Amino acid sequence: MSMATDSATSGLHLVGKLLDPASRPDPYPVYAEFRALGPVWVEEISALVVPGYRDCETLLRDHRLSSERWRHFDAARDADPYPPDAPPSVRQPWFLSMDAPDHTRLRRLVSSAFTARTVARMEPYVTRLVDDLLDEACEQDTFDVVSGLAYTLPMTVICHLLGVPTADERLFHGWSAQLTRQLDGFSAPGDGEEELWAGGMVEMHRYINELVADRRRSPRRDDLISELLAARDGGDVLSHDELVSTLVLLLVAGHETTVNLIANGVLALLRHPGHLAALRDGQPKASVLVQGDGQAKASPLVQGDGQVKTPTVVRGDGQARTSAVVRGGRVTADAVVEEVLRYDPPVHLTARVAREDLRVGDAQAPAGALVILLLAAAHRDPEVNPDPDRFDPAREQVWHLGFSAGPHFCLGAPLARLEGRVALDAFARRVREPRLVADPPPYREHINLRGVSELRVAHGGRG
């Protein structure tokens, strides 16, 4: 058997192991096996799987790769997945799945409404909401962190930001749970999932179309839909279908990911009580200024021991350089958030399509093939993060691609960081003697947006 066949065989074997629900609580040993194998072409799924940090980061910026995954899947399917009476906006791709120049144009228009100021203005609201949620949760002897905090917070925040009526929030729960299966990367047309997510997509588009029509009739001053309706870049505006598709993207991306940041963060802290105690006793305030365009500035931080340090630089191009935000055993919630994004990230992979024949290391992929970038495996690459399997918010530098890199760097990163920081900080300070009821907790099926379905915590009251 040749070397190439050997690695292809083990590549397929590892894909099988990753897809196995038994791997969901701890996929990291499988990722280590992928890294040992290096980039690998897996013929059976027509995909090049890339697990190393430097390869992933380079490829996220490589113009030979396209984000237009829908073209790849459209070519593979026999029929249109949507019913004839679906609103036309359902066929308008998200800008997440577009390339320049269309992606650049849409991203610029959306960024002009979804700014750093918009996010900064949310902080008092987010803080109040977290306090209320924890007050309510702590009334019971045990509570589920997912339904009580991690899911409800980002869902309520994104609905508030967009101006979706609170009474309708529950509708999104079902729809977006169906949609997120589509983001699993390894699922393909014809695997039985398609009808499910296409149905959720159509329902959600119908709803948002109506909401937009309503805002056109009676614009408001205080929600993002109205701001996006008014968004201008020179003479350019968002078309109706572009606006609806963008709102669907913001709603799904706005909570299906942040839920995992908060829940994975709480889980990591409960499994590492020393860090939980350090966070509880540490600095309450932000030490990172992150701007709405994803660019971040370092802000000087006065430590509890009086030392001043310029702590964190998180660059919008995805080069996350986080220096330690810790002195004298104190940990900030910012540092915990960055370490969770590395150690147990909300998004495990992303995919691109090769525009031309591609070689990565010893592996080759033909033009048109899928390239699967295993971000969660890359974060544990010892070449960039020493002792990568250790959860350590005090590490000197954190390298992660949790928000991707390059032109598609997460537009919502400042909001996600804000929600993660406020939620984890409040959990550490306000929930006394928290303990996990089940370890490992149950996990959802998703491979990509991987996270727990329930995280039950017992506690000794509210602080």
Ligand code: HEM
């Ligand atoms: C893109 C992660 C929260 C909106 C992305 C990408 C990643 C990501 C990995 C890029 C995928 C790729 O390169 O193919 C996350 C994580 C989050 C989070 C881990 C929470 C912890 C949010 C929030 C919003 C948001 C709260 C909005 C309210 C977006 C948008 C894009 C995006 C609009 C598309 C950007 C583009 O294509 O230019 N996110 N995200 N995300 N995210 Fe997030």
